[in-house]
Amino acid sequence: MLAVVAGTGFDASPRWPTRIQVFVANSGSDNVTVYDTRLGKVTATLGVGDYPTGVGAHPAGHRVYVTNESSNTVSVIDTRTLAVVATVPVGPNPFGVAATPTHAYITNFGRDDVTVIDTTTNTPVKTIPVGRFPHSAVASPDGSRVYVTNHGGDSVTVIDTGTQTTVGTIPVGVFPAGIAISHDGKRLYVANTGGDTVTVIHTDDNHPTNTTKVGDAPLGVSVTPSGRVHVANTGSNTVTILGPTGKPIDVVKVQRMPEGSAAAPDDSFVYITNTGSDTVSVIDAKTGEPAKPFPVGDAPEGVAVTS
Known part of the structure; x- marks a missing residue:
């Protein structure tokens, strides 16, 4: 039985001088909260479309893409000016985002396909059919593959x-939801909301290697540079921490209805959106110790981190 760690813990903000920006989609207030970890405070609140849910960062870090589920659009945010620079029409009920250097891939939950956006022109260039109710997406580190969960x-x-074609189904x-990939690109981690499990997949042969039991209704999942996997269990108000092979390491108690999960690129902290408490929990990426959460907008869902 793993121990459950709770509490507000230490203050995360003064420990890391690198500027990390956390972008949080607040589905209940139709905006995005931007939190600067170096300053330890919210630096912007940006209005976007109706019911923003997913957030994904460009690999270069200069753009963030936000899916607006009720307005069938994607808002493009310039991370340097903290301004919305484009609004792109996509399919019905867009949810997940995966970005490569040249394209952003948007899952259209209501149409069983993915819209491909040219990241230079911010225009849709293709639609790719996938499975039923596509939920989340992640790109391989080299940008050669995008993986989409079909809920x-x-x-x-x-x-x-x-x-720009499908080449396999795993x-x-x-009810797979969140998906993340290791920094070496060798392993995928899929949160299965209906089975309270995480499936680990080897990308060399697209073969599932094992399935690990986690908390209730896992949704968001992220991987730190050192290989720790953080799974947000929305039904049990916990985060399960796994090792690279999927072996459970720890369980951290967070606030109500954790949903999104994103790891900082400097291996400092992991950020968990709590939809039921309008906060983001902060977890030390190396120790699993919880830090002080910070408030955001109404019903936060997706989260992405840039540096």
């Missing part, structure tokens, strides 16, 4: 970004 198909679709658990 209604209990599977992951593999997209070749060179040909069976996973029940």
Whole structure:
């Protein structure tokens, strides 16, 4: 039985001089909160479309893409000026975001496909059919593949970004939602909301290697540079920490209804959105110790981190 760690813990802000910006989509207030970890405070609140849910960062860090589920658009944010610089029409009920240097891939939950956006022109250039109710997406570190969870198909679709076509389907658990990839690109981690599990997949052969039991209704998942996997369990108000192979390490108690999970690129902290308490929990990426959470907008869901 793993111990459950709770409490506000230490103050995260003064420990890391590198400027890390945390972008949080607040679905209940139709805006994005920007938190600067070096300053230890919210630096901007940006209005976007209706019911923003997913957030994804460009690999270069200069753009963030926010899916607006009720207005069927994507808001493009310049991370240097903290301004919305474009609004891109996509398919119905967009949710997940994965970005490569040249394109952003948007999952359209209501149409069983992915809209591909040219990141230079901010225009849609292609639509790729995937499985039923596509939820989340992640790009491989080299940008050659995008992986999409199909919430209604209990599977992951593999997209070749060179040909912009699907090249495989991987069976996973029940109602897959969040997905993350290791920094070396060798392992995928899929949170199966319906089965309270995480499936680990080897990307060399797209073969599931094992399935690990976590908390109730896991949704968001992220991987730190050192290989720790953080899974937000929305039904049990906890975060399960796994090792690279999927072995459980720890369980951290957070606030109500944790949903999104994002790891800082400097291996400092992991950020968890708590939809039921309008906060973001902060967890030390190396020790699992909880830090002081910070308030955001109404019903935060997606989260992304840039430096």
